Amino acid sequence: MSQSSIPIDRPFVEKCLVAALNLSAKEGTQERSLMNTKWFDYRFMHPMDATNLFAEQYLQVYRRKWARNFATNEAASKLAFHRGSWRSSKTEFTACWKARQFVDRLGLPYDFFCEHAFEFFLRRGYQKPPRPNQLYCERNAPPLAKYIVEAWNAHNEAYFMVSKLPQYHLSNFSSHLNQYAHQDWVVEVVRERHMKPALIAMVCRELKLLPLDRAYFEFGPRRVELALEEAVSTPAAAAFLKAQELRPSCFAILHAFARENKTCSECPFGEHCERVTETLAKHIAQKCGDTDPVRARTRSLTRDRVRRFRQRRKLASPSVTLALTAPSTAGAVKPAP
Known part of the structure; x- marks a missing residue:
């Protein structure tokens, strides 16, 4: 089945709308x-x-934290x-x-970010947990990013962080x-872990995340x-996916596609x-005018x-009435003949 003939279900269309x-x-x-920077668990997940x-x-x-x-x-x-609900208003949604x-x-994974972001704000004397818009505002974003990235690097040194999504299993590899x-x-x-044989066996044999030819190289x-x-471990069972489950996270997001962009031109x-x-752009233009x-x-x-x-200015400006009256002749001096 070609990619162009893959059906799009109604829930997916509603999320795009x-x-x-x-x-x-x-x-x-x-x-x-963002499809190229987000944590791997979210790269095949619709942004909604x-x-x-x-x-x-x-x-x-x-x-x-409360x-x-x-x-x-x-x-x-x-x-x-x-x-x-985060969808209760346009302000909260945005x-x-x-x-x-x-x-x-x-x-970063979302749970890791939230845990350390809240700790960051509370340590700086905040009297209540931060609102979502405070996480990315111009004043807070640089120091917060520095703090959390340092924590993430330390976390990666202590834990073996890879994604176990079936999209990365070799059985579902599609050159994405x-x-x-x-x-x-x-x-x-x-x-970074000195190429320990146990780790090589894990990613090649158990988790099936890395092909042997790449490992040899x-x-x-x-x-x-x-x-x-x-x-000694048993290989992970293959979870075969439908073609639509391999769609990238940016698929069908309005304004995300650009034919001249390398990411889009190489995407299957x-x-x-x-x-x-x-089609989505035409629908939105008809509904919103743009x-x-x-x-x-x-x-x-x-x-x-x-x-x-303009209405307020019109109501506030005084009306001018021009009264045309005949000039008075009282006290006028009649010129001499």
């Missing part, structure tokens, strides 16, 4: 580059699902978001979306850029053969993505403000 109706062109475009997962992790950490630092009996009832994008730029990127990450992680035949001889789903986003709904709302609000301003 919700995103398109709430995001600016800038935020949609960023999803393309990823933002929802981020919101869930945010809420869990919010309540846990119980530990403020009041244990209040923690369970804390909503963290307006009306208890704040959570941008916060999730900030985490994706750093390439993200699959190559994860293999590069696996090689780097093994190298990166670690040397002798070391790989030794690893395979010592391997690029042609299908272009057609879907063109393919960028945020820009359309801004123009509409500007027109409303100008109209109200």
Whole structure:
């Protein structure tokens, strides 16, 4: 089955529509580059699902930090978001979306980020957990990123961090850029641990994340053969995926596709993505008057403000009445003949 003939189910279309109706062109475009930086677990996840997962992790950490630092009996009832949902308003939606994008730029798991971000703010004297928009604002973002990246590097030294998504299993390899990127990450992680045979056996034999020819090239035949001889673990069972489960996270996100971009031109789903986003753009333009709904709302609000301003100015200006009266002749001197 060609990529262009892969069916798109209704829930997926609805997620694309919700995103398109709430995001600016800038935020949609960023999803393309974020696909190459976000943590590997999220690279095949629709951004709506990823933002929802981020919101869930945010809420869990919010309540846990509240119980530990403020009041244990209040923690369970804390909503963290307006009306208890990150989708309750456009403001809350945008704040959570941008916060999730900030985490994706750093390439961190959402639970790890939230845990350390809350700790960062509380140590700086905040009297309550940070709101989503405070995580990425210009004042907080640089020191927060520095703090969390240092923590992440230390975490990686202590733990073997790789993704176990079936999309990275060799049985589902389809030459996708993200699959190559994860293999590069696996090689780097093994190298940092002195190419221990046990780790080589784990990623090649047990987890099936790295092909043997790549392992031979990166670690040397002798070391790989030794690893395979010592391997005692059972290979992970293959989880065969449907073609649509290999779609990248930026697929069908309005404004994310760009034909001249290398990521899009090399993507096996690029042609299908272009057609879907063109159809989506037409629908949004008909509904909002612009393919960028945020820009359309801004123009509409500007027109409303100008109209109200002119109305107020018209009401406030005094009316001028010109009374035409005949000039008085009292006291006039009649000129001499």
